[in-house]
Amino acid sequence: MNERELTLTYNPKGARKAVFLDVDDTLYDHLAPLRGALVDVLGLPASFPFDKAYHLFRYYSDSLSDREGLSAAPDKEKMEVMRKRRFMLMLADLGVHVDEGQAGRLQASYLKGQFAITPFEGATRLIRELGEAGFLVGVITNGPGSHQRRKIDALAVKTWIPETHMFISGDIGYSKPDPRLFAHVNGQTGTSAENSVYIGDSWRNDVVGSVDAGWTSIWFNHRGAEPESAHKPHYIVSSYAEISGILLGQRRPGGKNAYKRFSGL
Ligand SMILES: [Mg+2]
Numbered sequence: 001m002n003e004r005e006l007t008l009t010y011n012p013k014g015a016r017k018a019v020f021l022d023v024d025d026t027l028y029d030h031l032a033p034l035r036g037a038l039v040d041v042l043g044l045p046a047s048f049p050f051d052k053a054y055h056l057f058r059y060y061s062d063s064l065s066d067r068e069g070l071s072a073a074p075d076k077e078k079m080e081v082m083r084k085r086r087f088m089l090m091l092a093d094l095g096v097h098v099d100e101g102q103a104g105r106l107q108a109s110y111l112k113g114q115f116a117i118t119p120f121e122g123a124t125r126l127i128r129e130l131g132e133a134g135f136l137v138g139v140i141t142n143g144p145g146s147h148q149r150r151k152i153d154a155l156a157v158k159t160w161i162p163e164t165h166m167f168i169s170g171d172i173g174y175s176k177p178d179p180r181l182f183a184h185v186n187g188q189t190g191t192s193a194e195n196s197v198y199i200g201d202s203w204r205n206d207v208v209g210s211v212d213a214g215w216t217s218i219w220f221n222h223r224g225a226e227p228e229s230a231h232k233p234h235y236i237v238s239s240y241a242e243i244s245g246i247l248l249g250q251r252r253p254g255g256k257n258a259y260k261r262f263s264g265l
Pocket residue numbers: 022023024025026200201202
């Protein structure tokens with residue numbers, strides 16, 4: 001066990017340990033509502049490359065939002081344009097051409113699906129067990145306040161995550177990967193970077209943001225993505241069982257050192 005792991009052990013006499021999670025595609029399967037919209041509106045077959053579509057969709061969503069500064073300061077009209085554009089660009093890359101009307105219907109169907117979501121297997125249990133073990137648990141998510149809050153509501157994690165531990169970029173004015181957002185979270189919760197862990201699926205938002213902020217970074221790489229920079233997350237995992245093992249010390253059967261440690265790019 002190295003020093004970093006030791007600092008994660010809950011110590012009631014020391015500073016409070018904190019674990020914050022990303023929401024989209026970390027707490028729940030973000031591909032499900034996208035797949036639903038593509039099937040419902042366009043009737044795309046099961047053979048359609050939905051995984052690829054998802055990566056492209058996120059890419060265009062992030063890059064168009066960055067260009068317009070929408071994560072930190074959501075503008076309703078620009079947001080609507082971005083939401084349709086990302087469908088059109090993503091589908092065009094996959095050889096499917098849709099007009100603005102179809103893109104609007106895709107967005108409406110996708111939006112509906114986003115509020116009918118359930119947490120990934122093991123997510124609720126991890127959050128509950130972290131709380132019981134004395135960790136402060138919260139979420140940090142990019143997007144407009146009301147929109148992200150509706151999703152958090154749909155995930156029914158309020159029992160374990162109080163409102164004061166939910167941080168939404170649109171409400172705060174900083175968005176991931178800006179380290180100021182992570183510093184803001186530490187300031188508001190009375191925690192410190194050294195004692196804080198962040199879990200997220202996005203390299204550019206979650207890994208880059210938490211590493212730059214000096215937090216312990218767990219990359220939830222459940223879709224087999226590639227690193228996008230020289231940043232080094234402390235752990236790379238693909239399931240909640242692995243996260244539980246790291247944070248709560250439950251080892252996988254058969255395994256001393258069963259968890260894959262990040263060993264450089
Ligand atoms: Mg995410």
